[in-house]
Amino acid sequence: MALVSMRQLLDEAAKGGYGVGAFNVNDMEQIQAIMEAAKETQSPVIVQASRGARQFAQDRYLFHLTLAANELYPEIPIAMHQDHGNRFDTCKSAIELGFTSVMMDGSLKADGKTPASFEENVEVTRKVVDFAHERGVTVEGEIGVLGGVEDGHGAGGSGLDHITDPDQAVEFAERTGVDALAIAIGTIHGAYKFTKKPDGSVLKMDVLIAIHKRLPKTHLVMHGSSSVPKDLQDIINQYGGKLKETWGVPVEEIQLGIRNGVRKINVDTDNRLAITGAIRKVFAETPEKFDPRDYLKPAREAMQKVVALRMQQFGQAGHAQDYKPLPITAMIKGYADGTLDTRPSVVGV
Ligand code: G3H
Numbered sequence: 001m002a003l004v005s006m007r008q009l010l011d012e013a014a015k016g017g018y019g020v021g022a023f024n025v026n027d028m029e030q031i032q033a034i035m036e037a038a039k040e041t042q043s044p045v046i047v048q049a050s051r052g053a054r055q056f057a058q059d060r061y062l063f064h065l066t067l068a069a070n071e072l073y074p075e076i077p078i079a080m081h082q083d084h085g086n087r088f089d090t091c092k093s094a095i096e097l098g099f100t101s102v103m104m105d106g107s108l109k110a111d112g113k114t115p116a117s118f119e120e121n122v123e124v125t126r127k128v129v130d131f132a133h134e135r136g137v138t139v140e141g142e143i144g145v146l147g148g149v150e151d152g153h154g155a156g157g158s159g160l161d162h163i164t165d166p167d168q169a170v171e172f173a174e175r176t177g178v179d180a181l182a183i184a185i186g187t188i189h190g191a192y193k194f195t196k197k198p199d200g201s202v203l204k205m206d207v208l209i210a211i212h213k214r215l216p217k218t219h220l221v222m223h224g225s226s227s228v229p230k231d232l233q234d235i236i237n238q239y240g241g242k243l244k245e246t247w248g249v250p251v252e253e254i255q256l257g258i259r260n261g262v263r264k265i266n267v268d269t270d271n272r273l274a275i276t277g278a279i280r281k282v283f284a285e286t287p288e289k290f291d292p293r294d295y296l297k298p299a300r301e302a303m304q305k306v307v308a309l310r311m312q313q314f315g316q317a318g319h320a321q322d323y324k325p326l327p328i329t330a331m332i333k334g335y336a337d338g339t340l341d342t343r344p345s346v347v348g349v
């Protein structure tokens with residue numbers, strides 16, 4: 001069975017009223033953790049690789065590991081996605097490698113830091129959409145800019161500096177024809193999102209709801225959606241780490257988003273925390289050990305636990321066998337004949 005198009009996977013999520021976690025991977029153990037969690041919860045999955053991940057692991061390894069996962073877990077629909085593509089060529093090379101989805105993050109210039117103009121964003125995203133859709137590949141765009149700098153994505157500052165303007169989101173969706181749209185509603189990449197326990201007003205959920213009403217067929221994406229659980233922070237600090245006090249995105253806010261059009265939820269930091277805590281624990285408690293399997297196995301298990309919990313919380317659990325992946329030719333046809341067109345003027349809002 002082939003990898004599934006992310007568009008089909010998100011269309012199915014919309015039909016079922018659930019969200020799908022998009023988990024970042026950099027190595028085999030992370031892919032294994034996601035797949036075991038998917039098997040345990042019977043979930044469709046999105047495996048995503050950032051530019052940094054493609055460089056770190058060599059993207060061909062990550063791609064073929066994902067194909068191996070597809071062979072080993074034929075009952076699980078798997079989409080493979082480029083996270084935060086910064087230029088046309090990044091998306092093109094991911095598509096040529098076989099990814100079934102790409103994000104063109106044109107909200108920032110190619111340096112991944114400086115906010116781009118609206119026109120620049122439309123232009124580069126449109127170019128990626130044309131190239132991708134001709135090949136049946138899904139495109140996620142971004143409008144508005146996420147805060148945070150620690151992972152190289154975002155324009156710095158607080159998450160509230162560049163909230164998405166709903167009018168711009170509508171114009172952007174109309175002019176680009178993206179399948180999925182990342183919006184900025186106050187989340188930040190990385191562990192340091194909020195300095196106090198966030199209450200219901202911390203994210204601009206009203207903006208998200210307004211955008212969904214006007215773009216009912218464009219799947220919304222929440223980046224920076226790790227919850228940064230206290231117990232994972234505590235394990236790291238208990239075993240010699242030095243994390244400062246911090247709070248992440250409450251799961252209930254994500255669930256509110258899912259009830260209002262959020263279909264893809266990006267999670268990386270929570271898994272990083274789980275892995276690092278598990279490794280630190282082995283190192284601290286059994287310093288005589290030196291076989292990498294002695295710490296990679298608990299690390300993989302710790303990530304599996306986080307991913308399985310998110311799959312339950314996002315609602316994707318139990319939906320792995322609702323549908324069969326469509327061949328890529330069906331997606332190419334759907335884009336060409338307009339049946340997959342989500343532009344607001346076409347779907348009539
Ligand atoms: O959006 C960022 C993801 O957490 C990936 O981060 O670029 O350090 O791989 P990275």
Ligand code: 13P
Pocket residue numbers: 024083084188189190191222223224225226227266267268269270
């Ligand atoms: P977190 O840092 O909150 O896990 O966000 C990850 C992300 O948005 C990847 O694109």
Ligand code: ZN
Pocket residue numbers: 084153189223224266
């Ligand atoms: Zn992101």
